[in-house]
Amino acid sequence: MSMSKEHVNVKQGIGWDGKTLKEMREEVDNLTRETGHYAGLKDLEFKESDPITYEKLFYRLRGGLVDARETSKRVAASPIVEQEGELCFTLYTPDGDGVVTSTGIIIHVGTMGAAIKYMIANDYEDNPGIEDGDIFINNDGHVGNIHTCDIQTMIPIFYEGELIAWAAGVTHAIETGGVSPGSMPTGPVTRFGDGYYVTCRKVAKNFELLGDWLAESKRAVRTTRYWTLDERTRQAGCMRIRELVLDIVDEYGVDVWRKFMRESLEDSRRQLISRIKSNLIPGTYRSLSMSDVPYDHELMGDLPEFAKLNYSVLSPNKITVQGDGRWKISAEGTSRWGWHPYNAHSVTYTSGIWVMMTQTLMPNERINEGPMYATLFDLPKGSWISPMNRITAHSFSWHFLWNAWTAIWRSMSRGYFARGFLEEVNAGNAATVDFLMGGGINQYGEIHAINSFEPAASGTGASAIKDGIDHTAAVWNPEGDQGDMETWERVEPMLYLGRAKKRNSAGYGKYRGGSGFESLRMMWNSKDWNNFHNGTGYIFADCGLMGGYPASTGYIWNAHKTDLKKRIEEGLPFPQGGDYNPDDPEWEKKLNAEFTRTKQSFTSEQLFKDYDMTSVYVRGGPGFGDPLDRKMDDVEADINDGIVLPHYAEKVYGVVIEQDEKSKWHVDKDKTKERRKEILQERLDRGTSTREWIKQERNKVLKKDAEFPVLYAYATSFELEDNAPFLEEFKEFWDLPEDWTLTPKDIEEITGKYLQGSGYLNTPEEEQFPEDLQRASRHWTTSEWWGDHWTKSNE
C-alpha cells in the first residue's frame, strides 16, 4: 500500500501543538544557540509571576523522583542497587533534556537524555513509533551510555494524546553477558566483547513487557534473576514518576507544565553562570591526568595480539572561565581510543562533570541539563573521550573517566582557593578501584556473577582546610558506601578475613587525602569460580594540589593452593586484617601457597578454589599542601591510627618519633622542628633550577628518549587532527624543530612493536561513525554544536 504525500504532510506529531519531536528538538537547539538562552527564554515569565507554584512544582517533582528511587530500589535483589544505591531517575522534556533528577548516580541525567535524543534524531516517532504504554530500553555505549552494565528504561508520558515528558531510570546491573562475568569486564577489546547491548529498543506495549524481549534478554546474561528484578525496579520507579506527572498536569494544566519544564532548564543555566561568577576566577586552568592500559601481561590472559600492549593515555584538561561567566571545557591533547574497554562516549564526559559540580559548584537539588547550555565542550574526535568509532569497547569507561576528572577538581580548586572559598577546595577524587569481579557456581549452587562495590567508599581528596574523609565515598555516587561485609558474604562465595585501613593509601600533604581500605577474602563453598581485578597500578591516578602528593597507586595480592584449611583446623596463624607493610609482608609468613603480589592490577579471570584468598585494596584520595606544613599532632595521630607507616611519616612529614612501652608513637616536637629544617636544605641541595632542567630534558625529547607506554600516549595524541594545537604547544615549550613530530610509525621503528588502530582514523567518516550516531551527536553542546554562536551569544 502506498501512502499519498498529502497524507504524510497532515500527520500530526506527538509533541507540543502537533509538532514532531524532531521539530521540537531542532527548535530548542536553534533558539538556544541563537539567543544564548535555553529555548530562547530571555525571561522566566512563569517563575517570576508565580514563584511559589514554580517552587512547589519543582519540589513536588524532586521529592517524587527521590521517593521513586527509594521505593523502587527495594524491588531489586542486587546489592549494587539495593545496598549501594546504584540507580537514578530523571524526568525529561519531550525532546530529551533532563529537567529534574533524583539522588544516586546522577551522571545519567545526560546519558538517558542522549538516548532519547538518539530516538528523536532517528525518527522513532515514525518507526517503531512512540505511544502511550511503550517502554524503551538502552545500554548502548555508542548512543551515550557510560558502560554496558548501566541499563536504562525510558517511558514516554502522554497527556490527552500529547507527549509531555519522559520518565527514565537507570540501574547498574551486576552482570551483562560480557566476555567475562561481572559488570565491568577487563577483557573486551571491541564492542563485541562488552556484553549484551540493547540500542533504544521498544520492549513493551500497554506497559506489558513483550514476550520476545523477555525471552531474549533473560537468555543474554548470566544473572537472570538480578536482571529481571532490576528491570522491575526501573519500571516501578518510572511508573511512579508517570503517575506524579499526570497528577500535576491534571491539577495545573499543560501550559503551566510546559513553561515549568523549559524555565527550569533556563533557570539552571543562569544559575551555573551565577555560581561561576560568585565562586571562581576568570582565566585559564590547565591540568593533566593519565590512565594505564597494562595489557601485555600473563595475568591478562589470552588477548588478541593487537591488544597486547602496555601503554598509558593522556587526558589533559583546559578550562576557560570567561568574563561573561560561561565556560569552555577542553580535553584537547587526549590520546586516541584503543583496544580496551575504557573508551567513553562524549556524553559521559559532558554529563558526568555535573556529578562533580553538584558536590561543589552547584551543591543543590536542581540537577538538570540547563548548565550544559552555558558550556562549550571541546572533545577531540578520535580520542578515547570521543572515539567516533563504531566498534570500540566501553564496558569499563570509568577507569579513564575518574582519572580524567581528578584534573577538573584541581583546576576548579585553584579558582576556589584564589577566591577564598577554601572550604570548596578538593585535591581530587580517588580512582575508585579495586573492583573485584568474577563468577561461577556460588554457594547456593547457582550460576552467578559478582562485582564487589566496595570502592563506593574510597578516600576523598584533601581540601585546603582539612583532611579528606577516610573510606567514605566515590566521585560517581556521593551516597555510596562500602556495603556491609555480611551482605557481601551473602551474595558472594567469599568470607571476610579482614577489613582494615590501607596504610599509606592517603595522599600526603599539609592536609592528607582520605585513607583507602583493604579487604581480605577467602573463597568459600563455590565451584568453578573465577575472579579478576582491575585498578590503576603503574601510574598515579590522581595528583596532589599546591604541594600535596598523589594518593598511592595499587597492587594486587592473591593466594592459590593455600594450606588455610589445615591452619584453621590446627589453630595455626593465618593471614587476617590488612597487608600493613608491603615492604615487609606478613601474610606470606602465615600461609603456604602460590602467591601473586604485583603492580599488575588488571587481570583477566583467574581460577579460585575454596580456601584461596584475594585482597581488595580500595584507593585513597590525594593530598593538599606541603607535607612539612602538617601539624605534628596530626602526623602523630595518623601513625597511631594506621593511616601512615612510621618509617614514611619520618621521611615525608619530617617527624622525629619514638614508641612508648604501650606501642603508642609520639612526635618529639623540638627535634621535628630541626629535622624539618634539614629536609628543607636537602630539597635545595638535591634540586636544580627548572630552566636548567628543561635544557637537559629537551635532549631527551629530541631523541624521543622514553619508554613505550609514554611514547604511545604521545603518538596517539599527536596523530589526531583535533590535537594539532596540542602538538604545537608541546613543540613550542621544548623549542623543537618545525618538523619534529612523534607518530605511531616512529614508535614502531623505535620499539619494534606493531601498532594497530591508526588506520581506522582514515576511513570515511560515515564508516567510522555511522549516520544514526552522527545525527544524535548533533545535539551535544560541543564546539561544533555552538559554531560561531558561542562568541555571538555573550551573556
Place this chain on the structure above:
Amino acid sequence: MTYTKEQIAHLIDGTLDWDTTHRMLSNPKDENRFDKYIEILQERVKWDDQILLPLGPHLYIVQKNNGDRVTKCSCGNEFGNYKENWKLNATIFVRNTKEDLHEIYPRLMHSDPKWNELREYYCPNCAVQLEVESVPPLYPVILDFEPDLEAFYNEWLGRPL
C-alpha cells in the same frame, strides 16, 4: 550570609568549627569573602606588596610599588611576571627512579617511573614545596592557572585592578 574576619582567619588556619564550615558549604557564598580573605593574608605576610590573588598556601600574585605584578612566595622570593609560569623560576626535583619514588611510597604503591614521574617544585629561597606534578616523562611543565585579573577586578568585583 556573611562571616566575621575571625571566622575567615580560622578557616585559613583549618580551625573553623564544623557547624560554621558546614554552613559555608551549604549556603550561597558570602559576597565579601575575597576582601576579608585578602585583608587577613595581607596582615600575615612579611612584605608590603599588595596581594592581588592568592595561588596557594605560600604563593601570591602581588602588585609591587612600581606597578609590576609578580608571583611571590610567602618568604619574599619573587618568581617574575605573573603571566609567566612561576615554575620556570623554581627549583625542581624529579622523582623518576624507583629509589626516589620508593623513598616516600611503600613497595608496589608508587608509579613505575617508566610510565609516570613526580616533579616537585620548591621555592629556591625557603624550599617550601609549592606544587607536585604527576606527569609522564617528557611532558611540558604545566602552566596551571592564568587568571584574567582585569576581568576579575573590573567586571566581577566592579573595581579597578
